[in-house]
Amino acid sequence: MKESPSPARRPGIRAAMFVDFDNVYTGLLALDPLAAKRFAEDPKHWADALSAGGSAESSRRFLIRNCYLNPVVYSKYRTYWTRAGFRVIDCPSLTQRGKSSTDINLVLDAMDALSGSAGIDEFFIASADADFTSLIQRFRAADKMTTVIAAGAVAFAYREMADSVVESHDFVAILNGTTAEPIRAVASVQPLQAQTAAKVKPKAKSKAVSAAVREVCDFVRAAPGPVVGAMVAHRALTADPSLKTDWGGYGKFGTWVAQIGNGVEYSPSRGGWVWDAQRFSSDDLPADADVEPGIEERVTRVTDVPALSEAQFRQLFQAMAARLREQPVNRNELSRLVRDDCVTAGQPVSRGAVNFVVQGLGYVNYQLNEDATAEGLAAAWTENVEELCRVALMEFDDGEKAALRRWASGGYLAA
Template sequence: MARVRAALYLDFDNVFSALIRQDPDVAIQFAEEPGAWLSRLTTSLTVDGPRRWLILRCYMNPGGWVPHPDPSAGTQRLYYSRFRPYFVNAGFEVIDCPRLTHTKNAADIRMVVDAVDALGDPVQHDEFVIASGDSDMTPLLVRLRRADRRTTIVSPADAALAFTSVADRLITSQELLELVQGEPVESEEQPVVVTASGEPEPPASFGQFRDLVTWRFTAAPGPLNLASLAHDLRRQLGTGVDESNWFGFGGFVRALESLRLPHAKFSNHFVWDDSRHGPPETAGGAGSAPEPVVRLSAPLGLPRLPRDMWPPVYQALADYAAGHHFNLTEATRWARDALAEQGVDVSRSAIAFVTRGTAFGGAPLYRTPPPNAEEVATAFADNVLNRAEAAAIALTEEECAEVRSWLGAPDPKA
């Protein structure tokens, strides 16, 4: 198979500072072993095939730092400069980007200029991999798309929808952490096969998935709960569902939508045959989200969970934190399995979303002492509302309280 000529532009400050707030151990591994995850990225999470790196650039503020995550280290600051030799030895060209103002360095501008310059190189770069969660990169992705180049975003956190929607491929922080730790990722377990028509050929077990869903959908006397349906299918189809990330579609609902079931209608929590069933929400279902939650769900990528599912997620994460040395990928897997034993089916991606939000909300699970379920809920709700404000989603105080209530978080004014 011909290799894709690729260019990688890494905003080290942006990626590392986001990762260390989620999982300090893996963030250090990311910075100290770039050659290992780069090798895995060569053949993993690809768009058109394995990559051949023509450009490898790491943009770093040599004076940048974060609070040291290890209190016993004897220093309060962890300077980025200590990681510079690791990237040089891995074949990266390290571009020093010292701070120009109190809060801003020139990394994003340098990345944009260098990427646009690369469009004029004699050798064409087929794919541009942008490792940054900064939505300021959106115009660059638009420019690369206009030049008919493939783009992949490596996002260290929950990036803005306007940013990620422009790219051909999004590598989430969960996938990045798995990549760093050497865990199986989708493209290694489920390589994409292209048919004669040029369309991706789904894995062999996709046919079983299609048959099971079609039978359940046709025989259903009423709307099907998406979470329960996903849980049942995961049990019947086995681990291939998670390893392939729902057969390469990136999520359960997207896999369902690909089947084009006749008269199928979807809501946040249900799928139904519109020719035989009425919408569950209008039929008095208690699962319909309030308007403020609906308004911010799509822009923030908020998982589509019913109100009563949020507290069990917080409790499962608190239980994990209380009994384990924290590891984000292990935490999401452990919490998912623990919830499944209780009959609560929540995807790892949804649990990872909550875990990241909890960390950015000020109660990371690796904290000593670890946060309890109420602290997890509060931090997660705080982060959701902070992200809503940053995205210019206007919410009144009453609507904010409604969002907190839906997410199962206590009212700070109570």
């Protein structure tokens, strides 16, 4: 008997999406309530952003789209997700403490997909819950690409096990429509031609961008050494404020500055550095940490807390308090303004570092409003850092605890 021919494989990366609704939604509420609303009511928007690619071969085909939610609390959002093509799995609370069955249902479905005949290439887990670390390990052992979408602090082991992490601020940006570029969470599964095409994209604002490029080139060539990326970004945005939306189509500052050429080199290490390749190299970058070896280095290495100095943290809290007193701003805009203020004050910090602090303040329920003070921000952030250390099982003696509080608070909580 003649065997029927197997169906031709359609182009695109075969992917599966598993969404822990409760975890992501509550995480987004702490970061940006408007983004949380859009996540819950318009899942098609960000799902399409994840699906998009530079070509048919590099785009994703989500063969599985599962959403796990507590129907008692979030049933009103079910219709939005079913209309967006998601299969919604009810995971009610099964214990007196309110623990739902999301974890076990998600893991069982994911393992079925892993062993199934669909040939999934890439698995997306939308959750910051480190309980899924073992699941990510199974995906890697099966040689599958893995991406975590996090709306919250991500445990170090969970982050390192995944091939890629869509960070909270990036996810908020796509939800709020401030990122024109589709999210390419795992570039390594795209064909080489697609990756090359993505890097060599036309710039729509050649005149405006060239002004920023000239400013960056002049600034870097006149600098006495490698320059912190935040300072270079500030100069570029001063020359062309329109770049703040999506960096001329490149999505992020690092990607934009890396393609400038003309002897301008960029490294994302330790917050990002830019230098004149004719006079310097990566060997001229400063040592691994700008803080003195000790408690700060241990904490930043284990918990992902930004490796800022005590003075940088202090300036960050002062700038944030000042901005909050001026006028209400959304958290995405707040991080940009605070970054710029710190650069102007001579204590440059990256926008990613500011976002991490803002996120941490949300976890301890500190209200970012006009009543916020630098001292209050410092105390709340230090509480968050101490909790991160506790979760990471870090142990300190009394002297180290005092040093930790002094450093994380920018000196406001000096022993």
